[in-house]
Amino acid sequence: MSTLEVIPFSEPLAERLAGPPTGTVLFWLGQAGFAIASAGRLVLIDPYLSDSLARKYRGRAFPHERMMPPPLAIGDLGPVDLVLVTHHHTDHMDPETLAPIAAANAQCRFVVPRASSGEATRRIGVGSDRLIALDATDTVEPLPGFTVTAIRAAHETLERSPEGHHRFLGYVFATGGARLYHSGDTVPFEDLAAEVSALAPTVALLPVNGRRAELTAAGIAGNLTLAEACQLAGAIGAKHLIAHHYGMFAFNTLEPAIIDRAAMEAGCAVDIHRARTAVEYRLSN
Template sequence: MQATLHETILRQPLADCLKRPPAAGLMVHWLGQAGFVIDIGGLRLVIDPYLSDSLAEKYRGTARPHKRMMPPPIGADEIVHVDLVLCTHTHTDHMDPGTLPPLLSKNPGARLVVPRAEAVQAKVRSGLHDDRLVLARAGERLLPLPGLEIVATRAAHERLETDADDNHRFLGYTIRSGRICLWHSGDCIPFDGLEAEIAALRPDIALLPVNGRRPELSQDGVPGNFTLDEAIAVARRVGAADMIAHHYGLFDFNTEDPARIDAAAAATVGLNVHRARTDVVYASHL
């Protein structure tokens, strides 16, 4: 029996929700862009958190100033009881030097999972030493905590890239505890072999970006992701029962229309499509 997600509107600030330790089962909170807090099997994981204005500071006065369309739903130092933080790649909205140090300082027992190809950047941006880093290679099965299995998967953003040692620079992760398995694709577009690779890992839930690709952005060095239609097709083909559509609503030059996501969710049969929202918790008790 596959895990399925139920949506519940939050009646309190996210920081108040996360003051409680993680419980059994699954609870997923969206942090904006590709960031999530995932409570699974009594553990708390945070993936790709971007909770600062690092990019607005970097691009102030440019043609794309990276001003936030939505505020962070929580401060980095307000997320507690964290066991593991994961980053899929080094783009700042996924491996943020404004978020990782306060988050990891507040949670001194937490380790950071990053692509092996990006170990140097991970140390620079997080301030961590080797003993708190977990280096992941595509195809590798990690057992970082009791009852938790993570498999690093290849991602193409917009192409597959490796370092001199054939370590992939862009990753996704499947996260499994008990009978529940999530797949966070990282920033990714369709590529040959992707669906077979992920289907073999039997994800129940797919967390997929839907902001798509635009030639004018690619020409300026801003790579894209799945379109909404591609994400739905990929989620179906890998066998997921639920998909959470994310990576929208943060930067006005690189987003997707929420109304279009909602319309696709209403029209899709055989797959439960959820639009990521910061005022909703997605839960399963399987």
């Protein structure tokens, strides 16, 4: 059974990533983004490290100004071996983050929804030889000892491309005895827990910003609430929940104190950890 140790640190994240390997460790990059270091490899999930959305939406009804700076510059990531992208929204598939990563790491490949493979090619600037296009239930081993299984997600609905491929995905990522579930952006839907629990993740990385009618009406899809994230983490058999997708945009967040209070109460069947920068989440068996 994997355990999760929470280790604050004071040095820059770039120095932490460049240090000697310590098993399987996670770092939060903000929003839904995570870095996973294991076995000398660096894997990113949904990194948003630019300010592209602030420029795009400046002066509009929902400005996307950052509430938190990126925890490191894109150029300070060091060698990146693999990037998982859950869907096409820019805070998950950001051309100003992914294209520089692709240019600096010729060996790096990108796991993307098959429904968005064309958009991924355009935004990342790579050919199909560097894309690993998945649909729900597909499993691949993109690196030795690393497996990725795609799971359906509903943001806020289950959507398919004209070809029948799911537009939104989550991933169960397994390496070194650790099994992590990153749901992507999703709300609860029938059979989600059963699909994920069959893969036995011990750590769930789940959004907690919820959803609001006025945002949905404006075309800004929502996510799990904190209560729903707790329920889903328990239903899939995870022991730890790392709550994320908050603290980036003021119009679409959750107060950190609410997450901290839930972590101290006994209302959730799993251990709740609020995603924080300058914290290492270390998995061990």
